[in-house]
Amino acid sequence: MKKISLICVFVLTAVVAFTQERIKLQATNVLKKQVLADADWAMKQKPVTVTAESSPRSAGGKHDFFSEADYFWPNPANPDGPYINKDGQSNPANFVAHRKAMIRFSEIIGALASAYKITGDEKYVKQAVVHLKAWFVDSETLMNPNLLFAQAVKGVTTGRSWGIIDTIHFMEVAQGIIVMEKAKSFDKATLATIKKWFADYIFWLNNSKPGVTEKLAKNNHSACWVMQVASFAKLCNDKVMLDSLRWRYKNVSLPNQMATDGSFPLELARTKPYGYSIFNLDAFTMICQILSTPEDNLWKYETADGKSIYKGINYLYPFVADKSKWTLKPDVMYWNNWPVAQPFLIFGANNFQNQNWFNTWKSLDLKPTVEEVIRNVPVRHPLIWL
Incomplete structure (x- = not known):
């Protein structure tokens, strides 16, 4: 009986692996044309980081990510006073340029990493490294590894723990690096510096007051x-x-x-x-x-x-x-x-x-x-x- 059970486990494992490979192949077939088109676009893009645009309402510096909370609006009863909350209703006048730059960055790295995974062409890695250096290595353009000034509210706070959610768009950057990190075009020194940036950010997320508050939400x-x-x-x-x-x-x-x-x-x-x-x-x-x-x-x-x-x-x-x-x-x-x-x-x-x-x-x-x-x-x- 034990031998039969082991055979059943082996067969089931093989079936699952086959099905997952089939789903992966189907997804590749569905997305391949789009991936290559997106990567072609990404190959033409120049880096845009948090240093490219700023807001006078930010309490941070040139290298600090800044955004304003989406659901906060001027108070009709006190137009120049503190903003008030309207849950679920995004204020289009709030500053979100840094978030848009981060999303653009994730689109670029996601597209380049996807194309590299499909084709193995290192040109995609070389282009990705240019953008990664701008965000995490170059002292003139890098972003500081914290979100102290994210989702600020005019007249209320210079930053909120809720703003930490903005860096979910670094996830595909991190995963893209994992896909590309063994490529010859990805030099070890740059990779080490980038990983140090993420390690510093992990530390901040686990030890800062905003990070712990977000963790406990x-x-x-x-x-x-x-x-x-x-x-x-x-x-x-x-x-x-x-x-x-x-x-x-x-x-x-x-x-x-x-x-x-x-x-x-x-x-x-x-x-x-x-x-x-x-x-x-x-x-x-x-x-x-x-x-x-x-x-x-x-x-x-x-x-x-x-x-x-x-x-x-x-x-x-x-x-x-x-x-x-x-x-x-x-x-x-x-x-x-x-x-x-x-x-x-x-x-x-x-x-x-x-x-x-x-x-x-x-x-x-x-x-x-x-x-x-x-x-x-x-x-x-x-x-x-x-």
Whole structure:
């Protein structure tokens, strides 16, 4: 009997590996033309970092990332006074140039790394290194490894812990480096300096007051803290940090944020329940994608009361496959722009061998152009993660 059981395990493992390879091949076929077109664009781009533009409202210096909180507006009763909150309603007049530069950077590195993974052509690595040096190495243009001045609110604060969520767009930069770091064109000194930058940022995220506050948040902000620290720790091969993040997912994030039906109650209570539910599920999915190992597979982990990433995807999938089934109120803004090709669909399909989830993913917008959507989809280059 034991021999038969071992044979069954071997066969099952082989079937899973074959199915995942099939999903990966399908994704490559779907995305190849777009990847090469995006990489062609990226090859023509010059670096733009936080030093390219500044705001007089920033309390930081030339090298400090600065942004203003999206949902804060002038008070009609006191136009020159402190801004007031309008949850879910983005103020287009707020300063977000640094965030846009960061997103552009992630698009460039994601495209170049994807093309390198497909073709093996080192020209993509050479171009990526130019941009990476500008952000993390060059003393004239680099960004300081902290977010002390992110999501400031006029008349209220020079920066908030909530702003740490802005660096989710460094995740594909970190993953792109992982894909390209063994290329001949990636010199070791530059790589070491870049990894030192990310190690310094990991330290700040874990030891600063804003970092700890974000880590202890109860909604998507803490999930995004885990997700991005996991991405950066993977680049730095910080095994102690990676182990601690697996523990946090299993003992804090999953049991405290997910309901037993697979929903996220704190996201459903927002003025954009649909978009925030998708966003948080994408974050949980990427946590599993980044942190899972053969010895500690978060895709298979289930709490004592039955909460799991599979249950989360299974809960939300019907509303993404057919939005008309959504039973709660529509989002206050950008309701018509969701869903797009969400990460939870393709990575869920890959790990649970679900062709329907994959088919839904490829039927949705694979290259969204709405700024608010892009801001909330940190993983837009799935090939570098598969």
